[in-house]
Structures are given as C-alpha cells and as structure tokens.
Amino acid sequence: MGQFQLSGVTKAFGETQVIPPLDLTIDEGEFVVFVGPSGCGKSTLLRLIAGLEDVSGGAITIDGQDMTAVPPARRGLAMVFQSYALYPHMSVRKNIAFPLRMAGLSKAEQDRKVDAAAKVLNLTSYIDRRPGQLSGGQRQRVAIGRAIVREPKAFLFDEPLSNLDAALRVGMRLEITELHERLKTTMIYVTHDQVEAMTMADKIVVLNAGRIEQVGTPLDLYRSPRNLFVAGFIGSPRMNLLTGPEAARYTTTTIGIRPEHIAVSATSGPWRGRIVVSEHLGSDTFFHVADTGLAPSMTVRAGGEVALTHGDTVFLTPDTSKIHRFDANGLRV
Amino acid sequence: MARAVTPRRKAITTAAAWTIGFVIFFPILWTILTSFKTEAEAIASPPSFLFFDWTLENYVTVQQRSDYFGHFWNSVVISFGSTLLGLIIAIPAAWSMAFVPGKRTKDLLMWMLSTKMMPAVGVLVPIYLGFKSLGLLDTRLGLVAILTMINLPIIVWMLYTYFKEIPGEILEAARMDGASLRSEILYVLAPMAVPGIASTLLLNVILAWNEAFWTLNLTAAKAAPLTAFIASYSSPEGLFYAKLSAASTMAIAPILIMGWFSQKQLVRGLTFGAVK
Amino acid sequence: MSTQASRSAARLMLSPAVILLLGWMIVPLAMTLWFSTLRYRLLSPGPVSWNFPNNYTFFVTDPAFVAALLNTLVLVVAVLFITVVFGTLLALLLDQPMWGQGIVRIMVIAPFFVMPTVAALVWKNMFMSPTSGLFAELLKAFGLTPIDFFAHYPLASVIAIVSWEWLPFATLILLTSLQSLDREQVEAAEMDGAGPVRRFWFIALPHLARAITVVILIQTIFLLSIFAEIRVTTNGGPGTASTNLPFLVYLRSLSQFDVGTGAAGGVVAIILANIVAIFLMRAVGKNLDA
Numbered sequence: 001m002g003q004f005q006l007s008g009v010t011k012a013f014g015e016t017q018v019i020p021p022l023d024l025t026i027d028e029g030e031f032v033v034f035v036g037p038s039g040c041g042k043s044t045l046l047r048l049i050a051g052l053e054d055v056s057g058g059a060i061t062i063d064g065q066d067m068t069a070v071p072p073a074r075r076g077l078a079m080v081f082q083s084y085a086l087y088p089h090m091s092v093r094k095n096i097a098f099p100l101r102m103a104g105l106s107k108a109e110q111d112r113k114v115d116a117a118a119k120v121l122n123l124t125s126y127i128d129r130r131p132g133q134l135s136g137g138q139r140q141r142v143a144i145g146r147a148i149v150r151e152p153k154a155f156l157f158d159e160p161l162s163n164l165d166a167a168l169r170v171g172m173r174l175e176i177t178e179l180h181e182r183l184k185t186t187m188i189y190v191t192h193d194q195v196e197a198m199t200m201a202d203k204i205v206v207l208n209a210g211r212i213e214q215v216g217t218p219l220d221l222y223r224s225p226r227n228l229f230v231a232g233f234i235g236s237p238r239m240n241l242l243t244g245p246e247a248a249r250y251t252t253t254t255i256g257i258r259p260e261h262i263a264v265s266a267t268s269g270p271w272r273g274r275i276v277v278s279e280h281l282g283s284d285t286f287f288h289v290a291d292t293g294l295a296p297s298m299t300v301r302a303g304g305e306v307a308l309t310h311g312d313t314v315f316l317t318p319d320t321s322k323i324h325r326f327d328a329n330g331l332r333v
Numbered sequence: 334m335a336r337a338v339t340p341r342r343k344a345i346t347t348a349a350a351w352t353i354g355f356v357i358f359f360p361i362l363w364t365i366l367t368s369f370k371t372e373a374e375a376i377a378s379p380p381s382f383l384f385f386d387w388t389l390e391n392y393v394t395v396q397q398r399s400d401y402f403g404h405f406w407n408s409v410v411i412s413f414g415s416t417l418l419g420l421i422i423a424i425p426a427a428w429s430m431a432f433v434p435g436k437r438t439k440d441l442l443m444w445m446l447s448t449k450m451m452p453a454v455g456v457l458v459p460i461y462l463g464f465k466s467l468g469l470l471d472t473r474l475g476l477v478a479i480l481t482m483i484n485l486p487i488i489v490w491m492l493y494t495y496f497k498e499i500p501g502e503i504l505e506a507a508r509m510d511g512a513s514l515r516s517e518i519l520y521v522l523a524p525m526a527v528p529g530i531a532s533t534l535l536l537n538v539i540l541a542w543n544e545a546f547w548t549l550n551l552t553a554a555k556a557a558p559l560t561a562f563i564a565s566y567s568s569p570e571g572l573f574y575a576k577l578s579a580a581s582t583m584a585i586a587p588i589l590i591m592g593w594f595s596q597k598q599l600v601r602g603l604t605f606g607a608v609k
Numbered sequence: 610m611s612t613q614a615s616r617s618a619a620r621l622m623l624s625p626a627v628i629l630l631l632g633w634m635i636v637p638l639a640m641t642l643w644f645s646t647l648r649y650r651l652l653s654p655g656p657v658s659w660n661f662p663n664n665y666t667f668f669v670t671d672p673a674f675v676a677a678l679l680n681t682l683v684l685v686v687a688v689l690f691i692t693v694v695f696g697t698l699l700a701l702l703l704d705q706p707m708w709g710q711g712i713v714r715i716m717v718i719a720p721f722f723v724m725p726t727v728a729a730l731v732w733k734n735m736f737m738s739p740t741s742g743l744f745a746e747l748l749k750a751f752g753l754t755p756i757d758f759f760a761h762y763p764l765a766s767v768i769a770i771v772s773w774e775w776l777p778f779a780t781l782i783l784l785t786s787l788q789s790l791d792r793e794q795v796e797a798a799e800m801d802g803a804g805p806v807r808r809f810w811f812i813a814l815p816h817l818a819r820a821i822t823v824v825i826l827i828q829t830i831f832l833l834s835i836f837a838e839i840r841v842t843t844n845g846g847p848g849t850a851s852t853n854l855p856f857l858v859y860l861r862s863l864s865q866f867d868v869g870t871g872a873a874g875g876v877v878a879i880i881l882a883n884i885v886a887i888f889l890m891r892a893v894g895k896n897l898d899a
Binding site for chain 3: 338346347349350354422426445446448449450452454455456457458460539543545549550559560581584585588589592596600604
C-alpha cells in the first residue's frame, strides 16, 4: 500500500511547461521529501499526485493501478494543506469526522475513529472547539487528524510547517516523524526548508525548474551531490564553490568545500583571508572571509570557543578528502 | 491619532454633522409626521411640527380605500421573487467563476456587468410589445422576469466577490476528503457563503423594491407594486397630503430599515470592487 | 484548481446565467434596432413599412430631441456636481470624531433607500407646492410670494430631487474610501508642516480621486436613465423643459404609440450609455482580479 510510480509525467499551464517529463518511484512506507527553491514545481507535483491538477502527459500509478484520470476523492490519499484548510463552521470533531461522513460510515463508527485519532494526536481537550478558537499548532494537529482518520494509502503534506513559528516548527517536525514511525504509511512531504528535508526524509527528491536534480537519502545528497545545484542547495550554510586557479589545481572547472570541512587557524594554512563578518551562535561560529583570492566570500565553521573576530587575518586549511569536483557542465566528476 | 481631540472641536463637529444630517433627513421625517395628522392639519398654515392631534385615520383609510396591502404584497412578491430567482441562477455561475477561473473569466464578468449599463428605454419598445403579445403585461410573473435580468449582473458580481474570499484550499480539502461536487457545495461552500448570500439578498431586494421604470411602465392595476401605487397619487385630487404621507411611510419603512443594515453591501455591490 | 472534471462542471453551471443574459441583451436589442427602421404606429392605420433612416432623422431633428439631449446632460452634470462636491464635504465631516456618528450616518444615508416615486411626490407636494408646501410657508413667513417651482423651474426642481436621492450614495462611497486612507500618511504630512487644507489637497484628495471617479461613472450610468421622478412630477413639462432622453423615448413609444420613432430614440440612448460604459468598464477592469 502506498507505492507510487510516476512515468513521463509532464505539466504545462497554458504555453508554459513547468514540469518536463519526469520519472519517479516511491516505495511503500517511505518518507519522501520534495525539496527545492520557490517555483521549482514541488507543490505542483504533489497536487498532480493528489489529483487536484490534471497531468498534461504521462501516467501516475498507485499500487499498480493507473490513477491518472481518477478524481482526487477516489485515489485514497489524504492531504495536509499549508493553511490547514479546516472547515471553519465545523467543530474539530466534525472536521475530523467529515471524510468518514463522506464515506458513509455510521455515526457510531465515525465517533469511534475520531476519538481514536484524537487520542493519538492529543487533541481531545479541544475537540469541541471551532478552528477559529485554536492556535496554529492545534490547527495543524486537527488537519493531520482529519488525514489520519481516513487510513489512506499515503499522506501528502504541502509545506505544513511554513505558517508556524520557529519553536513550534521544531516540535511539530518531531511529531510528524514519530507519526511516521508509528503508522508506517507512505508520506510525501513538500518543503522549501532543506533542514526539514534532511531531518525527516528517508528519501529526498531535489527539484529545480520542474526537473529532478537528484534523488537519494539525506546523507547521499550531502556526501555526493550530483551537480552544482544540489551541492549548493543541501547543507547549511551553503557549500563554498571555487573556480579559477584553485579549481584548476584539482583539474576541474569548479570545486566545492563545505564550511564545516575547513579548519581555521590564526597562524598558518594554505589559504589566507580577512574576516568580514563573524556569527557567534555559542555552539558554533561562522566566519565570512574575504580577500582570499579564491572567491568573493567564503564561509567557514569553527567551534564555539574560537577567539577570532571581524577584521582579523585568518588561515584556512581545507580537508582535501572532502573536496567535491564539478566539470564545466556543473556535473559531479 | 495619538493626540486627543479637544471636546470643543468634537462639539462643533457634532453640531455641524447633526444639523446637516437632520436637514437631509427632514423630508422623510416630515412625511412620517404628516402621516399622523388630519388632512386639514397637514396643509395648515403655518405648519405644525410635533404638536398636533396625532391620529391613525390615514393609515386606516389608505388600507381600506386603495387596496394598499395588495400592492404591498406585489412589491414583496416581485422583489423577493426576482432576487431568489436571481440567486438560484447566480450561485452556480459565481461558484464556477470564483473557483474554476479560466482565461476568459474576467472578460465574462465584465460583460455581465456591462449588461446592467444598457438603458431601459433602449429596450422599452420590444419588451412592452413582447409582453403584450405574451400576455405578460400587468403580471407579477412578467415583472419578476424582467427584474431578475436587471439585477442578475449585480447578484453574480456580489456572490463572486464573496466566494473569492473563501479559501480555495478548503474546497480542495473537501475533495480530498471524498466529497462529491454536490456535497462540497452543500456541506462546505454553502455554510461558509451564507453571510455573503444574505448580504446579496438584502441589497438586491432593496434595489428591486425601489425599481421605478419597468414597474411603472409594465403594470396597470393588478400587478402594480408600491412604486406604481404611489405614482398614481401624482395627479392631485384635493386634500390628500396626510394620506399620501401614510402611504409613503408604509412604502418606504421596510426598506429604510433593511437599508440601514446594508451599507457595506451597497458599497460592495454598486461600486463593482473599485472602492474598498 | 482546474481539472477536466471541474472545468466541465463549471461550464455547465455558468450556462444558465450566460444564456439568459445573452438572450436579454441580444433579442430585445435586435428588435429595437429592427423597429427603428420601420414605420410602425400602433394608433394609425396602414401597414408597417420600411422607414430607415426616416425615424432617426425625424427623431433627431425633432426640436424636442435637442431639448431632451440638453436636459439630460444638464441633469447629469448638475447632479454629479452637487453630489460629488457635497458628498466629499460630508464625507470629510463624517470622518471626524463626534458623538452619535451612527445616527448621523443613518440620517444621511436614508434618502437613497426611499423609492423614487415617493421621493418625487413628497418633494413635489409637501415642499414645493406653491399652495401648501413647506417652502411656500417659509417664503410667506418672510413676506415673499411663494414660488411655483415646478412651473417656473422644472428642470432645477427635478435636479434637486435627484440630488437629494443620490447624495447619500456619493457620501457613503467617499466616506468608505476616506476611512481606508492610511492615517500614518496624514500624520507624516502633519510632521512635514502641512496644515489641514494642504493635507486635504495633497493627501486626501488624490486618495479619494479613484473613489470620486467611480462615483461619477456609476452615477452617470444611472442618471442617464432618470425616469420616475420626471414622470411623477412634471411629466416632462412645461413643454419639454424637463424632458430628458429616456422620457422622450417613453413619450414617443408608450404615450404616442409611435413605436418606430421610439425605437430610434432608444438606440440613441443606448449609444450614449455605451460611451460612458466604456470608461466605466476600463476603470472597473483595472481592479478586477479574476
């Protein structure tokens, strides 16, 4: 249950093709994250899978059945929207019961399932309130409750945490991950936040302008990005990308080295520069270094106790085993 | 404003506003007062303002002698009938324009609005003759039909603006939850749209009640609503101010009350969104 | 969201409204055009015959036509002027802090909801009647002779009535617009040293400009079709002093039963209204976010 196969799927809005032919396999029980910059087509792709938009070409198969022309109500999927999309005129209980009502379950059955979902999500205390009276996090849970109660083949999440404040976001991330552990249902999750992607996913799909740049586990993408785009997108702060003579030393057009793979010293190292901005987070320190001659600015990570600050001269030593090489087309070498 | 307004300034403003408001409202007030006077009192010179013998005889006479309630009922049937019919036609149309917009939606909406700008006299002749041959002259049915067409653009427009305020995602959620189109409209859209539908109903009943071109020209005795009824008083028949006032007061009272509640809708419905 | 299914559903649901409005637009309009080319008098004997362009030339060279056209324009421009100017002033006043603002609003808005026939008759009989109207009383109290407004100043009297009916509309729209004016802009202007008049001229007025435009355009559409007030008070007279274009068409069509000429007049009215409509649609179109 919850196996997806997308073959040659395309989507065009009028004249503009936003998704060129795309192939993707999603295995049963996987937590897949679609990630990419704004406008890359990740939400569109999700909506195509949900059936809320028609594909312009290609096929979508769910559990071996061709669902390309099947309306959303009959695909057996549940979706959690960015704005939660709760029914404002219904109580939480009625909101969660709605899909069961549409499926024709008896009132007793509905109540049983709603109560079960409420217990799982810890929302029994406000089950008779209306969405307008709830906080963002509470609404989020109701939206998830409404999805769970349908026992769908897969859950679709469309940037569900974007509207929450930072602290709440971290908490909800954990809850969703735990939910996945418990239910073991396929989850397809869309976000523009690569931290969410890295922490939650079994498999990440990086999208750019409708094209899949790379598919792999978080660590795969981190350790072996297939091209410049993925290299720059995954990992925060961004990987440093250097061209010119330094890259030529490694016989390629561009090399990349992550901030956390550069050692910092006040006295010696092959690269030298001047700190223009230093960000002290307590646990780590990030230095933005200029005048290296390698790139306009490089970001370097150091421990929280390093005493260097802005204006200081600094020496950098890259870990050569962690240097990534990219050819003139931006592809990994 | 962080600074407090001086009481003096507030008093001057209040006085000015109340004076002007009173002057503007005076004709209505005078009509209501006159309706409680005797005819002799009504044309007394100098006129009395509040101190006279209040009487209800005019209200009684108007009802008895001129079938006031027959005309009142015509107004009710025609305005509510045309508005309800308009709503039945307009709700699906506004739904589709608001939730499944296409390339042409904007043009379609503009075209609908433009039909309201056609001057009634432009089609007076064919409508009159057409009604005559169809036997629709002086029938409530005929008037309901015409007024529905006249107000349909405004009804569609207002519903469209209210529907657009409903987040599309909620309807999509309903679809994902397994709702058929019928369920979606019945259980999700309608309850959320009720305030908007009520507002649209309110404004358009008012507009239909006050319509004074077709109601004057297409009716005679049977289907004449209040607009025509009052118009029949235009040829003076001697002492009748008090009765005219009573008839007028009864004719405008319901709408004045409804109108007070519909100010916001007025702005929304008649400026076509150009003013927020 | 637009899938194939919802798009076809949408088309279906649009069709009644579209078909009806299309029919309402095309059929009568086409018939008016057709009638305007015929010699068709309901009261005179003889067959209906082709009469183009005689109906138009007859209508247009009719001295009553020129008078009606002028009266229409005078009526529209005068009411626009009165309602916009006083509407703006009233809106400015109502925007100020005061006590009992709600009640003042009711008093000011009320005339718009009075049906035109009632408004006209109340003004005609109770205020302007030279024998027993209130204005007459007022003049008598000052020792002056009462004026027969409708006999001597028919068009002006109609203008007065219509202005009274439409002032609330203008005021309400302008007040709504005024209340959406960003207070901080006004405060910034004050800090920059602008007095109240300057603040009005440079800040409030440009903001109001759009609302004023809308008021003018929408009122024009309605004012071009003023009918009931004239029918119930002066019947267009004396002579043609207070006849406007709609009333003239009505006279020709329903009073004299000259269908052909009436239809021709109707076409002229349509052309006039369309010119205004083009401007209105452009202004409205800019704001539609479909």
